[in-house]
Amino acid sequence: MAAAVSVASGTDDAKARRLGELREFLMSRRARVSPAEAGLPDGGARRRTPGLRREEVAVLAGVGASWYQWLEQGRDISVSPQVLDSVARVLKLSGAERRHLYVLAGLNPPRPEVARDxxxxxxxxxxxxxxxxxxxxxxxxxxxxxxxxxxxxxxxxxxxxxxxxxxxxxxxxxxxxxxxxxxxxxxxxxxxxxxxxxxxxxxxxxxxxxxxxxxxxxxxxxxxxxxxxxxxxxxxxxxxxxxxxxxxxxxxxxxxxxxxxxxxxxxxxxxxxxxxxxxxxxxxxxxxxxxxxxxxxxxxx
CATH class of the missing domain: 3.30.450.180 (Beta-Lactamase)
Known part of the structure; x- marks a missing residue:
């Protein structure tokens, strides 16, 4: 019984690390995409944080604002390849970054792609x-x-x-x-x-x-x-x-x-x-x- 508890604890720790890395990864990718690059007007107002807001990513990806917030917070929620692809498109992820997103979200990654460079x-x-x-x-x-x-x-x-x-x-x-x-x-x-x-x-x-x-x-x-x-x-x-x-x-x-x-x-x-x-x-x-x-x-x- 002790061994089973230890294995379960190790699995939970690994999952927590993965979801924590998912949170940090999404925040870093969101910060590097400007409203103009995403096709949004910046309105000339000063933004407190660089890049897109969470709500803007949700709208552009066609997902609920609360759902995207939970995703970026690293909560244990259900995700689909189609939704992750929409998020990857909005955040302008490379092929390698898209595969990384899948892994962090707990899905099998898509096939590797040859980057243009x-x-x-x-x-x-x-x-x-x-x-x-x-x-x-x-x-x-x-x-x-x-x-x-x-x-x-x-x-x-x-x-x-x-x-x-x-x-x-x-x-x-x-x-x-x-x-x-x-x-x-x-x-x-x-x-x-x-x-x-x-x-x-x-x-x-x-x-x-x-x-x-x-x-x-x-x-x-x-x-x-x-x-x-x-x-x-x-x-x-x-x-x-x-x-x-x-x-x-x-x-x-x-x-x-x-x-x-x-x-x-x-x-x-x-x-x-x-x-x-x-x-x-x-x-x-x-x-x-x-x-x-x-x-x-x-x-x-």
Whole structure:
């Protein structure tokens, strides 16, 4: 009984902290929006506090003045996503702030959005994967379309402009990659399960449906694996690559997310330690001038 009381007390304390933070957050956001920014006349009168009044936020959001007051006071009241969205609109919250508001109000947050200021991050991300040389790296969008890749991804994994831009389709259909990937059959179930996990977050998205339909049309192997309905989060995949120039490579690919660009996934390949194979040394040689000359013409096998 004492343990149950302790857990309940801890839950109540956490809720009180959350509602207290909700109060402070709403007050700070309200203070930074002027009447003019909200489309209200200021009337020329001096205001005792900066920003909007509580009553003005309530009117602009289409909610009752008492209800909004209770919300900002951190009272334990029922809220809906529609009302929170109205409040977020009036307070001109960013996508990240809107998600924060949902969490503080005790609701599941909406999907992350790409802020306008973060849409031009591609140059910086390109520098990131170029800095990852001589290890392979590439970046995918939400559908696993390849957005960019570095030189090592081209020389080691066979990525090239004339292949399919979608990494899932390339995994099943590219003859060069399949000839090099000794671990292909072992990795295929994991890859499909990771793609199903990505799809599950966007059940009504036609973009995923189009990729799945195309994969089914070109690969019976994909159809068999897709029907298993296995789900795995994006993580690490161990790969054995048989390169036509340097021979066996043991690599580990890791999927990384950038919070400011939730639509993108960075995939970095790291050489796995193996004294007999020395994958790191082989990757370094492939990126050298001598290695580049020896890998000009990629061949299957």
């Amino acid at each position: 973060d849409q031009e991050m591609c140059e910086g991300l390109h520098r990131l994967i170029d800095t990852w040389m001589p290890q392979p790296a590439h970046i995918m969008d939400a559908y696993w379309n390849c957005v960019m890749y570095n030189d090592a991804a081209a020389s080691v994994l066979g990525m090239r402009s004339e292949t399919s831009e979608n990494c899932l389709l390339t995994f099943f259909t590219d003859p060069i990659y399949r000839a090099r990937a000794r671990s292909w059959r072992r990795n295929a179930p994991q890859v499909v399960a990771m793609y199903r996990a990505a799809c599950s977050e966007h059940p009504d998205d036609d973009g995923f449906a189009a990729v799945i339909a195309e994969a089914k049309s070109v690969s019976p192997e994909f159809v068999e694996l897709w029907e298993r309905r296995d789900i795995l989060p994006g993580g690490q995949v161990a790969k054995e690559i048989e390169h036509p120039v340097v021979g066996t490579l043991f690599l580990e690919s890791t999927q990384l997310k950038v919070p400011a660009r939730p639509d993108l996934t960075i995939v970095l390949h790291t050489p796995m330690p193996d004294a007999e194979v020395d994958s790191a040394g082989k990757l370094a040689w492939l990126a050298s001038p001598e290695g580049r000359r020896g890998s000009i013409h990629p061949v299957a096998g």
